[in-house]
Amino acid sequence: METTTEPDRLRLDLPAEPDSVAIVRRELEAHADMLGVPASQLGDLKTILSEACGNAIRYAYPERAAGPMRITIEPDGEELEIHVCDRGSGLRPHRDLTSKGGGFGLLLISALSKSLSLFSEIGKGTHLEIRVLIQQPA
Amino acid sequence: MTRVMDRGFSIAVEASAPGSHRIAISGELDLAVADRLNAALEEIPDRANVLIDLRKCSFIDSTGLASIVKGRQRQEASGGNLAVFGATAQVRRLFEVVGLAEDGLAYESLEEASSALASARS
Numbered sequence: 001m002e003t004t005t006e007p008d009r010l011r012l013d014l015p016a017e018p019d020s021v022a023i024v025r026r027e028l029e030a031h032a033d034m035l036g037v038p039a040s041q042l043g044d045l046k047t048i049l050s051e052a053c054g055n056a057i058r059y060a061y062p063e064r065a066a067g068p069m070r071i072t073i074e075p076d077g078e079e080l081e082i083h084v085c086d087r088g089s090g091l092r093p094h095r096d097l098t099s100k101g102g103g104f105g106l107l108l109i110s111a112l113s114k115s116l117s118l119f120s121e122i123g124k125g126t127h128l129e130i131r132v133l134i135q136q137p138a
Numbered sequence: 139m140t141r142v143m144d145r146g147f148s149i150a151v152e153a154s155a156p157g158s159h160r161i162a163i164s165g166e167l168d169l170a171v172a173d174r175l176n177a178a179l180e181e182i183p184d185r186a187n188v189l190i191d192l193r194k195c196s197f198i199d200s201t202g203l204a205s206i207v208k209g210r211q212r213q214e215a216s217g218g219n220l221a222v223f224g225a226t227a228q229v230r231r232l233f234e235v236v237g238l239a240e241d242g243l244a245y246e247s248l249e250e251a252s253s254a255l256a257s258a259r260s
């Protein structure tokens with residue numbers, strides 16, 4: 001695993017495999033202050049990141065060993081910008097997100113975030129961009 | 139009691155009374171370990187009532203949630219039932235977001251969950 005922290009930015013490079021998701025949650029928790037994430041919002045962000053990484057783990061590299069997955073988290077004004085990218089096979093939404101019971105994770109992300117954008121190209125990979133409004137202290 | 143442990147995650151299954159099983163989950167229930175819960179639930183006899191103790195479960199993702207929902211469906215189909223109790227903050231929030239907070243699956247305490255399952259059976 002490679003963790004890179006720049007001012008106000010966390011970048012994680014991990015294999016797209018199930019054990020990586022717990023590492024992502026640990027790193028988010030460890031850098032929550034730096035990212036401006038209040039403790040009350042950590043649970044939602046752990047859910048969002050787990051579901052986003054889960055999609056890469058389930059669908060990106062179906063026919064070979066786990067390839068790379070990059071997670072970037074950075075504040076942008078009152079929002080947190082999250083990117084989860086892989087270099088896998090790319091999503092074919094009808095086949096991948098309906099045949100394996102998938103797609104629910106994306107619905108969950110949508111419910112917990114301000115916006116979710118999915119960019120995917122067959123043979124080149126998938127990029128999820130998620131924006132979350134950071135809760136301000138009362 | 140059967141106990142399976144992995145990376146701080148554990149599942150303890152106990153036959154707590156005739157026709158009743160209790161499953162205690164500790165740690166984070168996600169896609170890396172959800173199969174362990176599936177396996178534990180598949181070992182539960184038909185018609186049994188199952189109580190899942192989530193007091194030490196710090197996180198659940200959609201894969202873990204699906205395991206619980208499938209386990210509940212299986213027990214109900216066999217004449218039993220399944221409920222969870224003691225959900226921590228992230229887990230309660232997940233139940234709320236997916237609409238499971240009010241459908242008789244989740245309870246605050248062991249007593250409430252036991253009572254609900256006993257009422258459903260009688």
